[in-house]
Amino acid sequence: SQTIHQWPATLVQPVGSPLSLECTVEGTSNPNLYWYRQAAGRGLQLLFYSVGIGQISSEVPQNLSASRPQDRQFILSSKKLLLSDSGFYLCAWRTSGTHNEQFFGPGTRLTVL
Amino acid sequence: GQQLNQSPQSMFIQEGEDVSMNCTSSSIFNTWLWYKQDPGEGPVLLIALYKAGELTSNGRLTAQFGITRKDSFLNISASIPSDVGIYFCAGTYRPSDYKLSFGAGTTVTVRA
Numbered sequence: 001s002q003t004i005h006q007w008p009a010t011l012v013q014p015v016g017s018p019l020s021l022e023c024t025v026e027g028t029s030n031p032n033l034y035w036y037r038q039a040a041g042r043g044l045q046l047l048f049y050s051v052g053i054g055q056i057s058s059e060v061p062q063n064l065s066a067s068r069p070q071d072r073q074f075i076l077s078s079k080k081l082l083l084s085d086s087g088f089y090l091c092a093w094r095t096s097g098t099h100n101e102q103f104f105g106p107g108t109r110l111t112v113l
Numbered sequence: 114g115q116q117l118n119q120s121p122q123s124m125f126i127q128e129g130e131d132v133s134m135n136c137t138s139s140s141i142f143n144t145w146l147w148y149k150q151d152p153g154e155g156p157v158l159l160i161a162l163y164k165a166g167e168l169t170s171n172g173r174l175t176a177q178f179g180i181t182r183k184d185s186f187l188n189i190s191a192s193i194p195s196d197v198g199i200y201f202c203a204g205t206y207r208p209s210d211y212k213l214s215f216g217a218g219t220t221v222t223v224r225a
Contacts, residue, residue, distance in 0.1 A: 043217040100144045100205045104155035
């Protein structure tokens with residue numbers, strides 16, 4: 001069966017510091033991968049998605065970037081965090097080419113101080 | 114993707130009650146999905162619908178794909194305290210679509 005991992009689970013970072021959040025998927029190959037952000041009490045905002053290694057599509061211009069160095073690894077980064085980057089970051093995967101169901105990871109709670 | 118209209122925005126449940134929420138789109142969808150998110154966790158897929166008129170159950174949850182293909186409904190029967198959380202609808206037009214359109218969520222809380 002497939003599983004999706006995210007780490008760290010929680011992170012507190014000062015403004016201006018770098019960021020690296022990691023997401024890995026097990027039990028599937030060539031998945032579509034997604035990064036979402038969720039502000040407190042709000043809906044899901046798609047940040048990036050990837051259909052293959054090295055292929056990144058950005059949905060919202062911002063202070064963040066994404067990379068996919070391996071088939072089942074998706075990384076969210078920032079060189080300098082802003083206060084507005086605080087939120088709950090969710091990674092999701094989908095089997096490419098079939099149904100549209102996306103499956104979410106446990107999330108990373110990021111607080112920028 | 115486009116934003117879906119999900120209602121109500123929030124609701125209070127009393128144990129044993131049946132509750133319902135719905136989601137509408139301005140355009141036709143061919144896939145409707147319902148997720149539940151517990152506090153501090155990622156959303157979990159509850160039900161997936163792929164055919165207009167389809168009615169699918171998952172335990173006490175029942176979801177329907179509207180005949181017009183522009184809406185979907187989720188019903189929870191005989192509510193229990195662990196039903197609290199945020200319920201999201203999502204949908205797409207084409208099976209090949211990479212992105213889902215999401216509703217803003219319905220927050221379900223236990224009535225004191």
